[in-house]
Amino acid sequence: MERLPTRLELTKRNIQVADISCPLCASGDETAAHLFTACCFAAEVWAKVSRWCKVPYLVAFSFKDIIQAHLHCGLKGKEQLMYQGIVIITCWLIWKARNELVFSGKPPKAEDVFCSIKSVSYLWFKYRSKCIDISWDRWCNFA
Structure with a gap:
């Protein structure tokens, strides 16, 4: 719905932005679609997630494609939910x-983001999901 305050969306709302290029890769205008689908930093993160989850590499052309990825990943039941x-x-x-890059000047590393994905998602599922009881070792091997 274009509500994410990307640089391009901010300019559409008459908010002055010095540069509308993606701060992570600088190879395109920062839109939600670019940030999550076309940005080379995001592509590296998605590749790590796909290998870890043992699903085909996520090819998405829009944010909607990403949100619906679980429907086309080949997983079923609890694994699809995870x-x-x-x-x-x-x-x-x-x-x-x-x-963190834009506001603190801290350049991200795809490996650090991936490690955070594993730990945050484990904690979320372990303590928030009623249907998934899983150990850290099993989680690291994606169920």
Whole structure:
């Protein structure tokens, strides 16, 4: 719905932004679609998530494609539910890494973001999900 305050969206709302390029890769205008699908930093993170979850590499052309990725990943039942949560957490942590770069000048590392994805998603599922009881070792091997 274009509500994420990316640099391009901010300019559309008459907020002055010095540069509308993606702060993570500088290879395109910062839109939600670019940030989560076309940005080379995000692509590196998605590749790590895909290998970890043992699903095909996520090819997405829009943010909607990302949100619906769990429907086309080949997983069923609890694993599909887990992957859906991991995708949402991945988006949040990519956005968080972007904000740390923009507001604190801290350049993100894809490996650090990926490690955060594993730990945050494990804690979320372990303590918030009623249908998934899983150990850290099993989680690291994606169920």
